[in-house]
Amino acid sequence: MKLVVVGAEGRMGRMLIRAVAEAEGCTLHGAIERPGSPALGQDAGRLAGIGDLGVPVSDDPLSRFVAADGVLDFTAPAATVAFAELAAQARIVHVVGTTGLSADDLKRLEAASYHARIVRSGNMSLGVNLLAGLVRKVAATLGEEFDIEVLEMHHRMKVDAPSGTALLLGEAAAEGRRVALAETRVSTRDGHTGARRPGDIGFATLRGGSVVGDHSVIFAGPSERITLSHHAEDRAIFARGAVRAAQWAFDKPPGLYGMDDVLGLRD
Ligand SMILES: NC(=O)C1=CN([C@@H]2O[C@H](COP(=O)(O)OP(=O)(O)OC[C@H]3O[C@@H](n4cnc5c(N)ncnc54)[C@H](OP(=O)(O)O)[C@@H]3O)[C@@H](O)[C@H]2O)C=CC1
Numbered sequence: 152m153k154l155v156v157v158g159a160e161g162r163m164g165r166m167l168i169r170a171v172a173e174a175e176g177c178t179l180h181g182a183i184e185r186p187g188s189p190a191l192g193q194d195a196g197r198l199a200g201i202g203d204l205g206v207p208v209s210d211d212p213l214s215r216f217v218a219a220d221g222v223l224d225f226t227a228p229a230a231t232v233a234f235a236e237l238a239a240q241a242r243i244v245h246v247v248g249t250t251g252l253s254a255d256d257l258k259r260l261e262a263a264s265y266h267a268r269i270v271r272s273g274n275m276s277l278g279v280n281l282l283a284g285l286v287r288k289v290a291a292t293l294g295e296e297f298d299i300e301v302l303e304m305h306h307r308m309k310v311d312a313p314s315g316t317a318l319l320l321g322e323a324a325a326e327g328r329r330v331a332l333a334e335t336r337v338s339t340r341d342g343h344t345g346a347r348r349p350g351d352i353g354f355a356t357l358r359g360g361s362v363v364g365d366h367s368v369i370f371a372g373p374s375e376r377i378t379l380s381h382h383a384e385d386r387a388i389f390a391r392g393a394v395r396a397a398q399w400a401f402d403k404p405p406g407l408y409g410m411d412d413v414l415g416l417r418d
């Protein structure tokens with residue numbers, strides 16, 4: 152499968168280049184950065200620390216997409232929406248790991264998925280997607296006397312909050328409880344907040360150092376507390392998940408898919 156990595160110079164971009172080079176049956180067909188990036192013209196393999204792959208970093212995505220099978224995209228919301236339109240034109244698989252997408256961005260991805268196979272997830276690791284299933288089940292089992300709080304910590308460079316994973320886990324909890332996250336979500340608390348509203352799903356965000364990604368969902372009840380956690384130790388887990396998603400989507404019809412489809416975790 153011929154894959155293009157966009158955002159090639161980023162933390163995830165370099166991981167994705169390595170994951171594609173290591174994956175059986177995959178070749179790196181292109182590496183894209185934004186115009187003006189100092190990475191332009193450099194060899195993508197060298198950029199990723201694995202030696203030359205003969206693929207120079209370019210700022211012309213469409214010229215690479217037209218002869219590719221898929222694009223791996225862990226960039227930024229505006230870039231992802233633009234790449235989705237190009238991937239749809241080229242009729243290729245678009246794996247979206249980018250987080251912090253607005254409701255309008257999501258609508259535009261949905262429109263692109265009429266022509267492209269899009270796999271989107273706030274977390275491409277096996278562990279987090281398994282955890283989401285557990286959270287759904289626990290939330291469905293426990294009543295509202297158990298308060299649900301989602302806690303996440305990431306490295307100091309992360310720009311969006313709550314993390315895509317925290318929102319994915321919050322959605323799983325809301326689904327388990329059969330409520331809408333939009334109506335129960337509390338993402339900030341400061342000052343005199345008043346008592347906790349029964350049924351709310353709270354989010355707390357920590358940022359610092361080089362933390363790859365820590366997430367916990369806490370079910371706090373009368374006299375007892377259940378905590379379900381995941382700790383990412385290496386970004387390679389996300390990159391390998393993204394390559395797996397592209398391979399899975401290769402022969403699927405156009406549509407918007409999630410990692411639960413890829414991993415066969417949908418109930
Ligand atoms: N779903 C998952 O499993 C995971 C998701 N993520 C998400 O992936 C995203 C990227 O994370 P991370 O790698 O840490 O961030 P980085 O900032 O390190 O990387 C993003 C890269 O994308 C580039 N980029 C931005 N806009 C464009 C554009 N228009 N054209 C080409 N390249 C562009 C950036 O370039 P420049 O620096 O010049 O802006 C940068 O090199 C985030 O949203 C993060 O939350 C991260 C890990 C796992």
Ligand SMILES: O=C(O)C1=N[C@H](C(=O)O)C[C@H](O)C1
Pocket residue numbers: 250273274305309313314315316317363364365383
């Ligand atoms: O920005 C990151 O680094 C990560 N982002 C994703 C998120 O927002 O949940 C996934 C992972 O936790 C790392």
